[in-house]
Amino acid sequence: MATLELDGIKKKYGELEVVEGLDLSVEEGSFTVFVGPSGCGKSTLLRMIAGLEEITAGELRIDGERMNDATPVERGVSMVFQNYALYPHMSVEKNIAFGLKMLGLPRDDIKRRVAAAAETLQIGALLKRRPSQLSGGQRQRVAIGRAIVREPRLFLFDEPLSNLDAELRVTMRVELAKLHRQIGATMIYVTHDQTEALTLADKIVVLRDGAIEQAGTPMELYLDPANAFVAGFIGSPQMNFLPVTTTGTDAGLRLSSAELYALNVVPDGAGWGADMTLDLGIRPEHLQVGEDLPVRFDINVDVVENLGGTRYVYGSTASGKSVIAETRADAIPRAGDKVTVGFDPVRARYFNANGQRLRHKLAA
Ligand SMILES: Nc1ncnc2c1ncn2[C@@H]1O[C@H](COP(=O)(O)OP(=O)(O)OP(=O)(O)O)[C@@H](O)[C@H]1O
Numbered sequence: 001m002a003t004l005e006l007d008g009i010k011k012k013y014g015e016l017e018v019v020e021g022l023d024l025s026v027e028e029g030s031f032t033v034f035v036g037p038s039g040c041g042k043s044t045l046l047r048m049i050a051g052l053e054e055i056t057a058g059e060l061r062i063d064g065e066r067m068n069d070a071t072p073v074e075r076g077v078s079m080v081f082q083n084y085a086l087y088p089h090m091s092v093e094k095n096i097a098f099g100l101k102m103l104g105l106p107r108d109d110i111k112r113r114v115a116a117a118a119e120t121l122q123i124g125a126l127l128k129r130r131p132s133q134l135s136g137g138q139r140q141r142v143a144i145g146r147a148i149v150r151e152p153r154l155f156l157f158d159e160p161l162s163n164l165d166a167e168l169r170v171t172m173r174v175e176l177a178k179l180h181r182q183i184g185a186t187m188i189y190v191t192h193d194q195t196e197a198l199t200l201a202d203k204i205v206v207l208r209d210g211a212i213e214q215a216g217t218p219m220e221l222y223l224d225p226a227n228a229f230v231a232g233f234i235g236s237p238q239m240n241f242l243p244v245t246t247t248g249t250d251a252g253l254r255l256s257s258a259e260l261y262a263l264n265v266v267p268d269g270a271g272w273g274a275d276m277t278l279d280l281g282i283r284p285e286h287l288q289v290g291e292d293l294p295v296r297f298d299i300n301v302d303v304v305e306n307l308g309g310t311r312y313v314y315g316s317t318a319s320g321k322s323v324i325a326e327t328r329a330d331a332i333p334r335a336g337d338k339v340t341v342g343f344d345p346v347r348a349r350y351f352n353a354n355g356q357r358l359r360h361k362l363a364a
């Protein structure tokens with residue numbers, strides 16, 4: 001177990017700055033997930049932490065000690081890659097033991113650690129097989145086994161489940177959560193998958209263009225996003241954004257749009273004013289089909305996605321704005337129907353033209 005601190009970490013490839021002075025602290029034993037669009041620097045950051053990529057500027061500390069120039073072994077980190085990188089000509093057992101052999105550990109020690117890892121990962125029966133004789137999920141376990149036996153202070157995972165089919169991803173996701181609980185190690189995990197991020201993380205770090213947009217618990221990011229980017233990135237299907245204009249004074253503003261008739265808000269913080277155009281953000285799960293919610297408007301239904309327990313209704317408002325609403329009712333709207341959707345203003349979030357969050361109190 002270890003703590004990790006990044007202090008003004010930068011990465012440049014020639015003139016191209018791909019990580020821009022990033023600060024982050026990772027608590028001992030925690031599960032931290034990096035998310036962000038393709039090319040935002042997730043792998044680069046992970047590789048810098050692992051010691052596989054030089055750090056251009058800033059300081060990286062593990063357990064309080066500067067580690068910028070230390071080797072991966074000195075850092076006590078192990079990394080699991082997306083493509084597993086197993087040796088095809090070696091048995092599972094040898095693949096798992098390989099790193100320990102290179103470190104010159106005594107034979108008995110290696111045996112004991114491999115056996116323990118095999119038990120944890122339930123691959124004891126596969127030890128004599130070669131990687132080509134394994135399923136994707138089994139290969140993934142071997143790759144994780146190889147990381148575990150080193151007993152690292154810090155585990156790094158770069159999209160370890162992305163080559164698996166949907167069902168296996170779910171199984172392995174649960175396995176990883178169990179593994180984290182069982183061995184209590186500090187883990188940092190990169191993923192594109194919303195569900196993985198929300199279910200596994202103690203802390204999610206949302207990256208964009210080499211900088212942190214927001215870091216917090218899954219619920220902090222979901223309920224209290226710092227900006228429209230985070231609000232749109234976390235949650236699936238994506239949050240709806242409706243343009244609204246403001247009238248009134250700072251003490252009490254009215255928001256209106258083609259869809260919404262005079263919704264009152266009381267600003268709580270800077271940035272608000274009259275005659276502004278803002279985005280009202282409302283998540284699909286908070287925009288419900290039905291007549292019984294305080295703020296309502298009509299949509300024309302374009303497509304309905306029925307997921308069994310719930311359904312997402314993709315529609316357009318009178319002004320042609322696309323929105324997604326949810327219904328759990330058994331009566332499923334059809335394409336072409338006109339339905340009323342509504343939300344509780346408690347659920348709305350507001351963002352200015354630059355995407356910055358504007359905070360509000362609920363009007364009495
Ligand atoms: N060796 C390199 N030389 C120059 N630029 C690089 C190099 N490696 C990565 N980059 C650039 O750095 C940026 C970050 O890359 P990185 O691999 O960290 O992205 P990522 O967030 O992991 O993306 P993905 O989700 O697609 O894996 C990208 O713009 C990439 O093109």
Ligand SMILES: [Mg+2]
Pocket residue numbers: 042043044
């Ligand atoms: Mg990557």
